[in-house]
Amino acid sequence: MLDTYTAFAGVRRIATGPLEETIVRAKAAIDAGESEPVLVFEDRTGTQLDFDWRGSCDDVRRRLALHPHFAGPAAPTERSGPGRPRLGVVSREVSLLPRHWAWLGAQPGGASAALRRLVDEARKRAPDRDEARGAREAASRFLWAIAGNLPGFEEVSRALFAGDDARLSSLVAPWPADVRQHLATLLARRASA
Numbered sequence: 001m002l003d004t005y006t007a008f009a010g011v012r013r014i015a016t017g018p019l020e021e022t023i024v025r026a027k028a029a030i031d032a033g034e035s036e037p038v039l040v041f042e043d044r045t046g047t048q049l050d051f052d053w054r055g056s057c058d059d060v061r062r063r064l065a066l067h068p069h070f071a072g073p074a075a076p077t078e079r080s081g082p083g084r085p086r087l088g089v090v091s092r093e094v095s096l097l098p099r100h101w102a103w104l105g106a107q108p109g110g111a112s113a114a115l116r117r118l119v120d121e122a123r124k125r126a127p128d129r130d131e132a133r134g135a136r137e138a139a140s141r142f143l144w145a146i147a148g149n150l151p152g153f154e155e156v157s158r159a160l161f162a163g164d165d166a167r168l169s170s171l172v173a174p175w176p177a178d179v180r181q182h183l184a185t186l187l188a189r190r191a192s193a
Helices: 019-031 057-066 098-105 110-125 127-146 153-162 165-172 177-192
Strands: 005-009 012-017 038-042 047-049
Touching (some): 005 019, 005 177, 012 019, 012 177, 019 038, 019 057, 047 127, 098 110, 127 153, 127 177, 153 165, 165 177
Antiparallel strands (some): 005 012, 005 038
16 A cells, blocks of 8 residues: 655645655645645654755755655665674564563574564454554544644543544544544554555
8 A cells, every 4th residue: 555645734634645745735835825834644654744845846855865754774884793684684672581581592493583473473363453553543643743732632532542433523523624534534544454
């Protein structure tokens, strides 16, 4: 599925679509004198992204490649230590109790292989629950940025994470239409993914 982005001017949606298209439309609104703050969100995660709107539309588009969210991985550096960087292995710290390390160490393939198997099994068991949680988290990030000052925000957050769709719908009913519709889009997106 193609990643989409949404731009809001205040609580009014001004663009939704692929990144470059959304940025171009947001920049056009700014250049036309938009008085409300323009915020851009990554729809998949609900993350607000900041852009440098100075200069021409071409200037803004050129800077996309340098944006920390979109820049490719850093150039590989010479490694002299253990690991398998060519296989895409990412090293991170994991804190476990000694009994957990003992159990992992006794598994076929060692601790790393056992952890990979456990994660893969967990992902297979509850993909719907993971998708629903991801949708709620994306919706929550969006709401914190765009609707934190709207009436009933705290209750909306509680209903969102309680999975109480009927209460959520009634609480957001008086909110601006574009905010309500985008919230519904974020929550429905995972069901169709």
